[in-house]
Amino acid sequence: MKISQFHSNRRAHNWLVYNTSDRWLEKHTALYRGTIYDLGCGEASYKDWFLQYGERYVGVDWSDSFHNIKADIVANLNEPLPIENAVADTVLSFSVMEHLSEPQLMLKEAFRILKPGGALILQVPWQWWIHEAPYDFFRYTPYGLRLLLERAGFTEIDVQPQAGFFTMITMKLNYFTSRLVRGPRLLRFVLKAILSLFWYLGQKAAPYLDKLDRKWALEATGYFVTAKKATAV
Numbered sequence: 001m002k003i004s005q006f007h008s009n010r011r012a013h014n015w016l017v018y019n020t021s022d023r024w025l026e027k028h029t030a031l032y033r034g035t036i037y038d039l040g041c042g043e044a045s046y047k048d049w050f051l052q053y054g055e056r057y058v059g060v061d062w063s064d065s066f067h068n069i070k071a072d073i074v075a076n077l078n079e080p081l082p083i084e085n086a087v088a089d090t091v092l093s094f095s096v097m098e099h100l101s102e103p104q105l106m107l108k109e110a111f112r113i114l115k116p117g118g119a120l121i122l123q124v125p126w127q128w129w130i131h132e133a134p135y136d137f138f139r140y141t142p143y144g145l146r147l148l149l150e151r152a153g154f155t156e157i158d159v160q161p162q163a164g165f166f167t168m169i170t171m172k173l174n175y176f177t178s179r180l181v182r183g184p185r186l187l188r189f190v191l192k193a194i195l196s197l198f199w200y201l202g203q204k205a206a207p208y209l210d211k212l213d214r215k216w217a218l219e220a221t222g223y224f225v226t227a228k229k230a231t232a233v
Contacts, residue, residue: 040077060074107149145223163216
């Protein structure tokens with residue numbers, strides 16, 4: 001199955017975000033194995049895709065989520081989790097840490113439930129608008145992420161930017177202009193038709209323009225992270 005089959009929020013103005021995430025997730029399929037815990041799973045959109053590589057998927061999320069959650073375990077990620085030690089081979093968490101008032105606790109819990117040798121895979125936004133207010137608390141630099149992960153006990157920490165300045169500014173413009181598509185049905189149709197070309201050209205050009213900036217990682221839309229729990233802990 002292609003991961004693109006599971007994008008319920010993919011639209012004309014934001015497909016570049018999903019394409020970027022897809023490439024990164026597909027690059028790390030060797031890490032998705034055994035029992036996979038998804039912390040902040042929401043609607044568990046990618047469950048079937050991850051089960052191509054792992055044996056069991058366990059979604060964890062809280063009951064006050066803005067999403068129609070499909071969690072196997074309902075729990076607050078700002079508190080100790082009702083999960084035994086060392087039961088997960090892989091822990092996932094995508095676009096979740098910014099919504100946590102206690103992100104360090106969540107990372108410590110992720111470390112606790114991982115088996116030695118297990119992997120953490122997460123993603124967080126950096127240059128992104130406030131969303132799901134009032135539960136939007138933090139943005140993370142690569143250095144902040146590394147510090148939090150080291151404090152939680154993780155090793156082999158790798159932090160990669162999602163995209164650079166031109167992708168970031170393109171996505172900000174696209175999301176802003178998409179909110180202008182409103183009013184009567186005919187007006188919405190005309191506005192979307194006009195803006196669609198702007199959205200398409202910007203998203204096609206942005207990845208190439210990013211390569212012109214030697215320090216493109218400093219203006220990322222967000223960051224991807226992989227980390228390990230050492231075999232001997």
